Amino acid sequence: MDILLREAEFQFPGGIDLPAMKEISTNDRIRIMPIPSQLILPIKQHAGLTAKAIVNVGDQVLKGQLIAELQGEVSANIHAPTSGIIVSIGPYPVPHASAQVSDCIRIIPDGKDVWIERPVTPRHYQSLSNQEIINVVRDYGIVGLGGAVFPTEAKIKPSSNNLKALIINGAECEPYISCDDMLMREYGEDIIEGIKILLQLTGAPRCIFAIENNKPTAISIIREALRDSADLRIELFSLPSLYPQGGEKQLLQSLTNEEIPKGKLPLDLGYLMLNVGTVKAIRDAVMEDQPLISRVVTVTGDGVMHPQNVMALIGTPVIELIDFCGGYKSKSSQTHQLIMGGPLMGVSLPSDAVPLVKAMNCLLVASPKDTQPQLEPKACIRCGECSQVCPANLLPQQLYWYSKSKNYVEAERFNLSACIECGACDYVCPSHIPLVQYFRHAKGEIKERQEQKIASDIARERFEYREQRLQKIADERAAKLAAKKSGMQNKTQTKKSAIDEIMQRAKSKKKPEEN
Amino acid sequence: MYFKVLSSPFLKPKNNITKVMLHVLLALLPALIAYIWYFGWGIFFNIIIACLSAIMFEAFALKVQDKPIIPAITDLSAIVTAVLLAFALPPLCAWWITVFGTGFAILIAKHLYGGLGYNIFNPAMAAYVVLLISFPKEMVVWLAPRGVDLGLETVSVAQTIEYIFRGAIGNAYALDAVTSATPLDILKTDLGGMQTMQEIKTHPLFGSMGGHGWEWINNWLAIGGFYLLAVKVIRWHIPAAVLVSLICIATVFNIYDPGHYAKATFHVFTGAAILCAFFIATDPVTAATSVKGRIIYGIGIGLLIYIIRTWGGYPDAIAFAVLLMNMCVPLIDYYFKPIAYGHKKIK
Numbered sequence: 001m002d003i004l005l006r007e008a009e010f011q012f013p014g015g016i017d018l019p020a021m022k023e024i025s026t027n028d029r030i031r032i033m034p035i036p037s038q039l040i041l042p043i044k045q046h047a048g049l050t051a052k053a054i055v056n057v058g059d060q061v062l063k064g065q066l067i068a069e070l071q072g073e074v075s076a077n078i079h080a081p082t083s084g085i086i087v088s089i090g091p092y093p094v095p096h097a098s099a100q101v102s103d104c105i106r107i108i109p110d111g112k113d114v115w116i117e118r119p120v121t122p123r124h125y126q127s128l129s130n131q132e133i134i135n136v137v138r139d140y141g142i143v144g145l146g147g148a149v150f151p152t153e154a155k156i157k158p159s160s161n162n163l164k165a166l167i168i169n170g171a172e173c174e175p176y177i178s179c180d181d182m183l184m185r186e187y188g189e190d191i192i193e194g195i196k197i198l199l200q201l202t203g204a205p206r207c208i209f210a211i212e213n214n215k216p217t218a219i220s221i222i223r224e225a226l227r228d229s230a231d232l233r234i235e236l237f238s239l240p241s242l243y244p245q246g247g248e249k250q251l252l253q254s255l256t257n258e259e260i261p262k263g264k265l266p267l268d269l270g271y272l273m274l275n276v277g278t279v280k281a282i283r284d285a286v287m288e289d290q291p292l293i294s295r296v297v298t299v300t301g302d303g304v305m306h307p308q309n310v311m312a313l314i315g316t317p318v319i320e321l322i323d324f325c326g327g328y329k330s331k332s333s334q335t336h337q338l339i340m341g342g343p344l345m346g347v348s349l350p351s352d353a354v355p356l357v358k359a360m361n362c363l364l365v366a367s368p369k370d371t372q373p374q375l376e377p378k379a380c381i382r383c384g385e386c387s388q389v390c391p392a393n394l395l396p397q398q399l400y401w402y403s404k405s406k407n408y409v410e411a412e413r414f415n416l417s418a419c420i421e422c423g424a425c426d427y428v429c430p431s432h433i434p435l436v437q438y439f440r441h442a443k444g445e446i447k448e449r450q451e452q453k454i455a456s457d458i459a460r461e462r463f464e465y466r467e468q469r470l471q472k473i474a475d476e477r478a479a480k481l482a483a484k485k486s487g488m489q490n491k492t493q494t495k496k497s498a499i500d501e502i503m504q505r506a507k508s509k510k511k512p513e514e515n
Numbered sequence: 516m517y518f519k520v521l522s523s524p525f526l527k528p529k530n531n532i533t534k535v536m537l538h539v540l541l542a543l544l545p546a547l548i549a550y551i552w553y554f555g556w557g558i559f560f561n562i563i564i565a566c567l568s569a570i571m572f573e574a575f576a577l578k579v580q581d582k583p584i585i586p587a588i589t590d591l592s593a594i595v596t597a598v599l600l601a602f603a604l605p606p607l608c609a610w611w612i613t614v615f616g617t618g619f620a621i622l623i624a625k626h627l628y629g630g631l632g633y634n635i636f637n638p639a640m641a642a643y644v645v646l647l648i649s650f651p652k653e654m655v656v657w658l659a660p661r662g663v664d665l666g667l668e669t670v671s672v673a674q675t676i677e678y679i680f681r682g683a684i685g686n687a688y689a690l691d692a693v694t695s696a697t698p699l700d701i702l703k704t705d706l707g708g709m710q711t712m713q714e715i716k717t718h719p720l721f722g723s724m725g726g727h728g729w730e731w732i733n734n735w736l737a738i739g740g741f742y743l744l745a746v747k748v749i750r751w752h753i754p755a756a757v758l759v760s761l762i763c764i765a766t767v768f769n770i771y772d773p774g775h776y777a778k779a780t781f782h783v784f785t786g787a788a789i790l791c792a793f794f795i796a797t798d799p800v801t802a803a804t805s806v807k808g809r810i811i812y813g814i815g816i817g818l819l820i821y822i823i824r825t826w827g828g829y830p831d832a833i834a835f836a837v838l839l840m841n842m843c844v845p846l847i848d849y850y851f852k853p854i855a856y857g858h859k860k861i862k
Contacts, residue, residue: 013856018526097520175526249856262857319516328516337518337525344524351517371525378532378590379632383799384809385530388750392856395804398848415855423524430530431632437522 003226005219008210008239010257012250014389015242016424018344020214021175021370025300025307030182032311033324035082039107039315040355041067042094046143047150048074053105059086062116064291067105070138076151077141081293081313084109095318095340095354097347104355107315118289125197125286133201133286140285141292146180146246146275147341149359152282156201156272163204164270167255168195168279170211170218171239171246174342176370177362179296180276182309184211184218188225191276192234194283199233202272207234208255214241243344244422248273250391262418277361297356299325303336303365316356318349318363328365339364343371344423378431386425386435392418396425396435403442408449411442419443536591538748539794542739543598546790549735550602553660553728556672557606560679562598564613569597572621580626592631596620599639602790603834604646607656607675609682615649616642636841637801640834647834657697660728698726699786699830702777730784740793749797752806756813757792757820758783764821776825788820791833801841808844808851815840 044050051068061067061080068078084107092104125133138153146169168191172180184191195207209226211219219238226234239245239254249260251273258269266273274282277295284290293314300307305326312321318338322328330336339346340360356363364370386396394415402411416439425435550558573593577584587593600616620642628634647654658670670678701718743749761782768776782788787795796802796816803812816836823832 013853097522259857259859261859264857334519337521338516339523339525341523343526346523346525348520348523348525349518350520366525372527373519374521375528376586378586379630381532381535381592381632381799382802382804383535384750384804385747387804387806387853393853394855395852397804414852415858418855418857421523423526426524426528427526428529430528430532430535432528432531434522436524440522 003223003236005223005236005238008237008254010254011240011242012245012253012391013393014387014391014424015244015250016389016427017241018175018243018427020241021300022178022181022214025176025178025298025309026181028306028308030186030296030309030311031324033313033316033321035109035111035113035313036316036320037108038087038317039081039084039109039313040092040317041078041081041105041107041315042092042355042357043068043078043103043105045078045149045314045358046076047148048072048076048154050103051075051078053089053103055086055089055105057086057089060084060110061086061107062114064116064118064289064293066139066291070141070151074151074154076143076149076153077139077291078105079141079291079293080107081315082107082109083112083114093351093354095347095349095357095360097349099350123287123289125200128286130201133197136285137282140290142278142281142285143292143358144275145277145281145295145358145361147345147359147361149357152274152278155267155274156198158267162270163202163272164206165256165272166195166198166202166204166207167251167266167271167273168207168209168276169246169248169251169273170209170215170222170276171251172215173212173241173243173246174344174346174362175243176300176364177298177342178300179298179309179361181215181218182298183280183296184215184276185221187280188218188221189228190283191222191279192225192229192231193287194279195234196229196231197283197286198272198274198279199231204272205233208237209234210237210239210251210255212241212245213238243424244391244420247391247420247422249420292358295356295358295360297321297360298362299365300362301339301365302367302369303329305329312356314356314358317352318354318356319352321356321363322352322365329367335368337364337366337371339366339371344427345421374434375432377433380431380433383430385428385430389424389428391422391424392420394419396439399442400433400435400438403438406442406445408442408446412446416442416446532590532592535748536595538743538746539595540591540598542742542748543602543736543794544739546602546732546735546739549732550606553662553732554606554658555670555675557608557658557670557675557679558601558604560676561601561604561606561608561613564610564679565597565601565617566594568614568617569593569621572618573626576622576626576630580630582630587631590631593621593625596625596638599790599794600642602794603639603643603787605654605656606658607670607678609653610679612646612650612653616646619645632800634800635844637795637798637837640795640837640841643834644838647829655697655700657700660726663727697786697830698729699824702781703824703830726785729786733784733789736789736793740789743793743797749793750806750809752809753797753802753813754792756810757796757817758788760814760817761788761820764818768821768825782821782824786824786831787833791816791820791837795833795837796840801837801844803844803847803851805848805851805853807853808847811847811851812840812844815843 043053049071051070053068055067062083065080066077067080070077087108088106091101094100094102134157142152143149170180170184199207223236244250252266260266281292294311296309296311298309308325338349338352340349341347341362380397382397390396398414399411399416419439421436423436570588573588574584577587597617600620620638624636624638624641625634740754744751762779765779765782769778803809819836819839820832823835
């Protein structure tokens with residue numbers, strides 16, 4: 001049986017053609033990095049609520065042991081990536097543009113790499129109930145590995161019925177990043193197995209596996225794996241290499257021509273979309289009882305000696321990761337940048353003294369050959385190239401005017417909130433205006449204002465309610481008073497009328513005598 | 516190790532304004548050569564005068580506003596304005612007219628509105644209209660194109676320079692010996708004189724499609740325009756809308772009464788319709804921004820060109836059509852926005 005490779009039928013608006021730059025990190029196989037000297041695990045590595053540390057300093061932990069527990073509905077567990085001793089729990093620099101510190105659990109590995117007790121025999125997912133699979137996904141700390149690190153349990157739990165299709169995102173459209181590409185090349189069968197687990201779980205009638213056409217090796221390997229699996233529910237689609245093809249909204253549009261209405265999720269349209277890395281993590285959790293304690297990260301860029309993909313433990317210090325790849329090419333970092341993620345949507349890191357986190361799909365050591373320091377912006381010439389490439393069909397130049405002049409009402413009228421901050425407009429701008437920076441700032445301001453508005457609304461409501469209550473009390477009091485008054489009046493009146501009556505009677509008694 | 520922190524995206528930008536403007540100048544080059552071939556060296560000197568004065572005025576305007584001078588001059592936008600204005604001027608044109616026009620374009624039409632990116636009106640066209648209204652006599656000094664014998668004397672390079680700097684060649688009467696009307700002038704005056712299209716077209720100034728010489732300049736301009744499309748400096752929407760609407764309305768009237776209304780090809784290949792479609796209407800600063808808006812804007816220009824040419828007071832209408840549509844741009848931008856992602860009305 002031959003597996004059809006189909007082309008995506010539709011296309012999202014805009015988009016930019018970028019040099020892939022992936023070949024520099026795809027020459028070698030994924031290398032497994034040995035246990036580093038220490039592991040630093042932030043207790044918040046996911047979207048949602050921060051997990052709570054459940055170990056203490058000095059505790060001996062085993063590989064795969066739960067060390068921080070999820071809180072609430074949207075959160076994720078964190079596990080010890082190897083066996084060792086907890087040496088500290090407290091603030092430590094985490095990968096963030098503003099050198100943020102956040103609570104981390106630090107483990108000094110004992111080098112024995114002893115697993116916590118796990119079932120001896122491998123599982124068969126066919127015999128697991130949906131609830132059991134969901135529990136595994138939750139317990140083992142699985143989050144979206146495409147970069148958004150949204151807890152996967154929260155995503156798959158509500159998707160158990162009425163799903164039109166499961167979509168597997170293997171687009172990986174951002175330049176330099178190749179971890180998904182390599183994962184598909186080397187773990188194709190595992191990914192297919194993961195898809196089967198998800199198909200069983202969700203009951204989706206079909207699965208669309210989408211890969212950008214600049215990854216022919218990955219496509220042919222997945223095709224091979226599909227042929228072997230003989231599962232007709234899984235369809236393979238190739239996508240044109242066009243940034244940002246891998247964006248959730250753009251991918252859905254390319255495959256189905258459907259747009260997610262404002263404020264809705266793909267799930268509302270009947271689609272569940274997962275990244276290939278997440279699918280592999282789900283498969284490892286279900287089949288091998290392995291929590292999310294490691295991930296593949298692309299270490300690349302002109303500033304690193306041997307660009308490659310590395311399978312490293314979560315919590316590995318970035319500096320050791322770089323050293324594992326041969327270290328930096330140049331000792332001076334003045335002209336270099338360290339970027340978590342890709343060159344368009346990544347985060348610029350101030351220091352390499354941070355750990356590898358679940359969200360880190362790529363570590364780009366960028367020399368001036370790769371990226372460019374921000375140029376002096378010139379006046380906007382309204383060329384409109386930005387709107388030609390905008391995948392959200394916006395008019396970035398109008399948004400720029402309004403963001404710059406702090407006219408946020410107009411910016412919202414031009415649908416600023418639909419901006420996905422992909423950076424395509426920025427890239428094509430001949431005036432080198434940092435558009436995305438303006439949009440981010442404006443979005444932040446709008447959010448703050450909304451929050452302020454909500455707060456002031458609450459305060460106003462509270463005030464109005466209090467006024468109402470006071471008014472009510474005053475009214476009641478006044479009514480009571482009035483009632484009392486009228487009661488007294490009645491009394492005097494009755495008294496008076498009684499006297500009158502007696503007088504009348506007396507008079508009438510007298511009258512006949514007069515006659 | 517510590518690294519510098521920037522805001523994403525970090526990729527090298529693909530383009531810059533200088534590159535865009537250089538493409539435009541490059542695209543005008545073949546037409547310039549054709550222009551010189553047919554109408555002599557006048558335009559060449561006009562361009563040099565216009566460019567020098569544009570740089571001067573630009574530097575002055577920036578200096579007065581305390582803005583950095585070098586980045587604004589090296590973006591070449593003032594040069595493009597100057598060159599486009601020179602393309603619109605007659606080849607024999609006194610130096611002070613060119614300087615005055617460039618001054619108006621740079622100082623008033625561009626910098627009084629806030630400089631590059633803020634001007635509402637196309638500076639070159641605004642300046643052209645001011646010149647046309649202020650100096651109607653000087654603005655119609657056209658030469659007969661090469662290869663057309665109207666019994667006029669040809670003008671040498673030396674005479675051209677003499678005219679540009681002295682405002683006369685030899686004595687004042689000699690001017691009549693060398694100048695002629697443009698095909699659009701003839702069309703206008705002769706149609707007014709109750710001649711039919713067929714009779715007018717026998718005039719030696721008319722070529723196979725448009726005006727003699729003009730049609731070749733226009734061909735080269737069109738090729739330059741296609742070059743700009745190929746390098747994505749302009750998009751197809753505005754040129755297509757201008758030309759298609761002009762062709763449509765001209766064809767309708769030509770079919771209705773071929774004796775009084777010229778063919779569409781004549782309208783396209785004479786005068787500045789092609790220059791307008793590819794180089795003037797596409798000026799991004801003063802055009803509409805969305806795709807829909809640009810099509811409306813282009814159609815407006817195409818129709819106005821025909822209306823003013825046919826029923827208006829001036830033989831050519833590019834500048835007026837462009838300025839009138841420039842005025843409509845804010846309105847067009849307001850009403851023709853693309854529908855943002857996720858904002859489609861649900862059926």
